[in-house]
Amino acid sequence: MADRIEKDLIGEKLIEDPSYIGINTARALENFNLKSKTVNLNLIKDIALIKKAAAMVNKNLKKLPVEKADAIIQASDEVVDGKFDCEFRVSAFQGGAGTSTNMNVNEVIANRAIEILGGEKGDYSIIHPLNDVNMSQSTNDVYPTGLRIAAIRLIRKLSNSLADLQEALQIKENEFSDIIKLGRTQLMDALPMMIGQGFGAYAKAVERDRWRIYKVEERLRQVNLGGTAIGTGLNATNKFIYMITDVIQDLTKLGIARSDFPMDITQNCDVFVEVSGLLKSCSVNLLKISNDLRLLGSGPKGGIGELKLPEVQAGSTIMPGKVNPVIAEMAGQVSMRVIANDSAITLASSMGQLELNAFTPLIAESLLESLELLNNAVIIFRERCIEGIKANEEKCKENLEKSTAMVTALVHHIGYDKSSEIAKQALREGKTIREILYEENILPKEKIDEILNPFEVTRPGIPGK
Incomplete structure (x- = not known):
């Protein structure tokens, strides 16, 4: 094994061994050297899954020799399993509508498949990143399909996490059902209420979020695989178009369906705005709940102090004994980030022009980040805050009687x-x-x-x- 020289229409470039990338990825690493976020690995792995499906179909259609197809399938599986995560270092914020990401996957799979067949990386006469790995495909149908699959998987996780949060809030509703406290409107004394009633209201809000997010998966199921560059299907046969969707269904166990008008899916990104909007709604509720808990737990002596939030870490480097509501603060910050991501997704989706949206990478990064962040925040918020909340009955009674x-x-x-x-x-x-x-x-x-x-x-x- 040794360093190698690869060529493209721009010229030549040195690729250092033992890297599995090729010249397209090398140029992307230079061109988008933002020293920031790299492409979300969920997207990478679901694009690799699509490469596997395409190889299976092309093998079945006798477009790819068996040995080539099997090597591509094995290499794709290894990418999905995370064995080559370190080879995917291109910035998430890349020009080209995701072409650099697609080529990164094509090149890594091709070079690994070449190895499997006993060749040296870079010998594309054995397996070519475009002619073989990308056969019957385009970035413009592979990338959005990979994004939709990755998003559906994360949506299911988030829906389950929200169901668990709803249940935890309902448990608190029952636990605090007979503890009276002062209700407040506009932060001023209002009417008496039970602490449990407040948690019941939180549970209802989360229930709506869980149901909306669970249902929105349906919006993402239609894909444009086989539509190739602009949705017309050039260079993909009808047999490939129908078979690839069936194979993807089988591999993912998701309700993926072939769009009856692939050009729509290729150029329009409004569905991602819709999904993000529901994540924003969820974040609004999470932010409101976390802020309420911070207020009700404030003090412990100089504030409202009606709730006792779990103490999880020391709060100050200068004030001994201070404990801050850090889990609620974390949940609030994640909510704000998701709301900010929604603005980015809205702007990027509106920037599509004619037959393609060049800003899909920003949509992908923002949406997948929101889904991952929100899911993890909901789990931590439930486990390290909600489940451990206690009521300060004496303080509740005192505040109520003084009002x-x-x-x-x-x-x-x-x-x-x-x-x-x-x-x-x-x-x-x-x-x-x-x-x-x-x-x-x-x-x-x-x-x-x-x-x-x-x-x-x-x-x-x-x-x-």
């Missing part, structure tokens, strides 16, 4: 104006509503206790009637 929230329950008994007077008096004298009512003998003590019963003021109806 005027309970006065609303009196409106149907003594009227709005009199209730307002009592609220002002309680604030002025630093007393509770109950104390004022007792002292003024406005209602019988038994009636007051009936009206201000926690289970009366936290459900529909008129307390005490």
Whole structure:
């Protein structure tokens, strides 16, 4: 084995051994040397899966000799298994609508297949990256199909993680079902509520997210494999077009379907905007929940302090004893990132021109990052925050008693104006509503206790009637 010289229409280039890349990938590494994110490996592996499927079909159609096809299939499997992850170092933010990524996969598979057949890497007379590995394909049908498959896999994971989060919130709803606290609107004292009711509301929001994300998989199932460059199918036979989809279905066990109009899938990226929009909706809810928990757990002495979030690490390099709500903060930051990615996906999708969108790599990176980040954040948020939350019953009672929230329950008994007077008096004298009512003998003590019963003021109806 030795370094080798490869040629293309631009000229010659040295490829250092033992690398499996070829000249196209080498140029991409130079041209897009952003020293930032590389292409998401989920996308790489599902493109490799497509190469395997294409080799299987071309073998069946006798377009590829058996030994060539089998070597490509084996090499593709090895890429899918992660044996060549280090060979995929091209920036995620690349020009060319994903051509560099497709060629990176083609070259690695070709060079590994050449090895399998006993040849030296770079001897493309044995197996050619384009003539053999890319046979009957184009970047413009392979890349978006790989993205759709990768996204569906991650969507299923996220849907399951959201179901687990929903269940954890429902457990807290039941656990805190009889602990009363002060409800707040616009951050100001409002009405009494049970802590469990708050967690029940969070669970309902997550339930909607889980269902929406579970269903959106359907939008991604149609693929344009066989459409080649612009969706017309040039250089791909009808037999290949129909067979490749069937093979992909079998290999992925996903409900992948052939588009009845591949040109649409090739040039239009609105489906990715739709998917991203649902991830944004989910992130909005996650951000709201995480911020609520930070507020309710604030203190522990100088804040609201009605919830106790799990203490997972020391919070300050200068303030001893300080513990911060870092898991909730992490969930919030991930949510913000997903929302930002949605803007990138929206802009990139709108930049498609005529028969292709050159900005698909930005869409792919942003969408797959959002799916991975959100899934991991939801799991950590559940395991290291939600499941360990405790209620501070004494603080809940103290905050409620110090507020005027309970006065609303009196409106149907003594009227709005009199209730307002009592609220002002309680604030002025630093007393509770109950104390004022007792002292003024406005209602019988038994009636007051009936009206201000926690289970009366936290459900529909008129307390005490």
